[in-house]
Amino acid sequence: MKTYDYLIVGSGLFGSIFAYEASQKGKKCLVIDKRNHIGGNVYTKEIEGINVHKYGAHIFHTSNKEVWEYIQKFAEFNRYTNSPIAKYKNEIYNMPFNMNTFNKLWGVITPKEAKAKIEEQIKESGIIEPKNLEEQAISLVGKDIYEKLIKGYTQKQWGRPCHELPSFIIKRLPVRFTYDNNYFNDLYQGIPIGGYTQIIEKMLKGIDVRMNCDFFEHREELEKIAHKIVFTGMIDEYYDYCYGELEYRSLKFEEELLDTDNYQGNAVVNYNEYEIPYTRIIEHKHFEYGQQDKTVITREYPSSWQKGDEPYYPMNDERNNELYARYKELADKEDKVIFGGRLGMYKYFDMHHVIDGALKCVKNELEK
Ligand code: FAD
Numbered sequence: 001m002k003t004y005d006y007l008i009v010g011s012g013l014f015g016s017i018f019a020y021e022a023s024q025k026g027k028k029c030l031v032i033d034k035r036n037h038i039g040g041n042v043y044t045k046e047i048e049g050i051n052v053h054k055y056g057a058h059i060f061h062t063s064n065k066e067v068w069e070y071i072q073k074f075a076e077f078n079r080y081t082n083s084p085i086a087k088y089k090n091e092i093y094n095m096p097f098n099m100n101t102f103n104k105l106w107g108v109i110t111p112k113e114a115k116a117k118i119e120e121q122i123k124e125s126g127i128i129e130p131k132n133l134e135e136q137a138i139s140l141v142g143k144d145i146y147e148k149l150i151k152g153y154t155q156k157q158w159g160r161p162c163h164e165l166p167s168f169i170i171k172r173l174p175v176r177f178t179y180d181n182n183y184f185n186d187l188y189q190g191i192p193i194g195g196y197t198q199i200i201e202k203m204l205k206g207i208d209v210r211m212n213c214d215f216f217e218h219r220e221e222l223e224k225i226a227h228k229i230v231f232t233g234m235i236d237e238y239y240d241y242c243y244g245e246l247e248y249r250s251l252k253f254e255e256e257l258l259d260t261d262n263y264q265g266n267a268v269v270n271y272n273e274y275e276i277p278y279t280r281i282i283e284h285k286h287f288e289y290g291q292q293d294k295t296v297i298t299r300e301y302p303s304s305w306q307k308g309d310e311p312y313y314p315m316n317d318e319r320n321n322e323l324y325a326r327y328k329e330l331a332d333k334e335d336k337v338i339f340g341g342r343l344g345m346y347k348y349f350d351m352h353h354v355i356d357g358a359l360k361c362v363k364n365e366l367e368k
């Protein structure tokens with residue numbers, strides 16, 4: 001009856017790494033995905049010779065040497081460094097917040113001048129202990145940057161005003177008193193030459209894979225097919241929302257092929273005022289220094305999430321984290337199901353977190 005050791009629900013990074021490592025150790029795996037392609041949100045597709053990041057810009061970055069070496073077994077990475085620009089009402093600023101941003105905004109030249117300007121604005125705000133994203137942002141970079149570069153973007157992204165959002169979201173962004181536009185502080189960074197899909201293809205080579213297969217539509221049959229399940233879909237859906245629904249944030253992607261070789265001169269341009277409904281435009285060719293005659297751009301529109309929509313971001317505020325903790329209690333009691341990845345663990349993970357988590361999980365599992 002049991003044809004497989006593991007049924008792996010989801011062919012994203014978590015599921016694919018688990019499947020690869022378990023297969024290497026002689027375990028028989030079946031990977032299913034409800035989408036019509038492998039890779040989850042890192043999926044890329046070639047259009048006119050350009051590798052298009054179908055689910056938004058994916059820039060690989062990590063300080064974990066083991067993760068960096070691991071992922072390079074599956075692709076060669078280029079030297080791409082993410083340095084988005086932010087557009088606010090026809091003004092252009094460098095991201096993340098650094099000396100170039102401060103200079104453009106206030107004309108300050110030295111770190112000392114920039115720090116003094118920010119200090120002055122923090123003092124004026126009267127905030128001592130930041131309690132939400134708005135207060136956290138003002139305490140990090142002052143009111144001017146908050147108003148122009150954070151407030152509108154964040155409200156669009158999360159569908160709530162900044163004073164109703166948790167501060168950890170903004171702490172993802174570095175604030176730097178050097179002239180350095182690198183978005184990430186990590187030691188290693190790059191884009192896989194040829195896109196991300198090849199990585200997943202290599203991981204899943206020789207493993208049984210079923211696309212267009214939703215776990216919940218075939219649950220009875222699938223639960224019988226394997227000794228254990230690795231589940232990387234939504235944990236609340238797995239438990240039939242028995243404690244209520246977790247909240248997610250969704251996105252709509254609007255892709256366009258343009259008859260020009262260079263549309264915006266940068267891979268990522270953020271649109272920071274609230275009135276523009278998208279948060280960023282990605283020009284994919286720049287991730288790989290493409291020289292094609294044409295270009296592909298994607299506008300990213302944040303949107304509310306309802307059942308059936310793609311749950312791109314978990315909303316890790318207090319209410320949802322408490323609800324998740326209750327689902328996790330159920331998960332901890334399972335001996336035949338393992339939950340992993342962004343949706344299975346309900347966490348705002350980057351790729352490197354997911355790789356690290358998957359490697360630890362599979363190691364732990366196979367050593368049992
Ligand atoms: P996923 O990639 O979501 O894979 C889960 C898979 O499970 C999906 O393919 C889904 O179809 C499938 N599935 C779900 N439910 C079912 C079901 N019931 N039956 C069958 N299949 C199911 N990280 C970075 O490090 N750098 C970045 O620049 C970056 N940019 C991002 C930009 C955006 C817009 C988003 C949304 C994420 C970004 N990330 C980035 C995060 C990155 O995408 C994730 O960390 C990573 O892809 C998560 O892998 P995963 O396997 O956990 O989940």
Ligand code: UDP
Nearest residue numbers: 086149150151153154157169170172173270
């Ligand atoms: N953010 C902002 N202005 C920007 C870019 C980001 O205010 O120009 C805030 C916003 O709240 C966002 C958070 O910083 O959700 C994290 O940004 P990041 O680029 O890491 O978001 P992701 O790539 O995960 O969507």
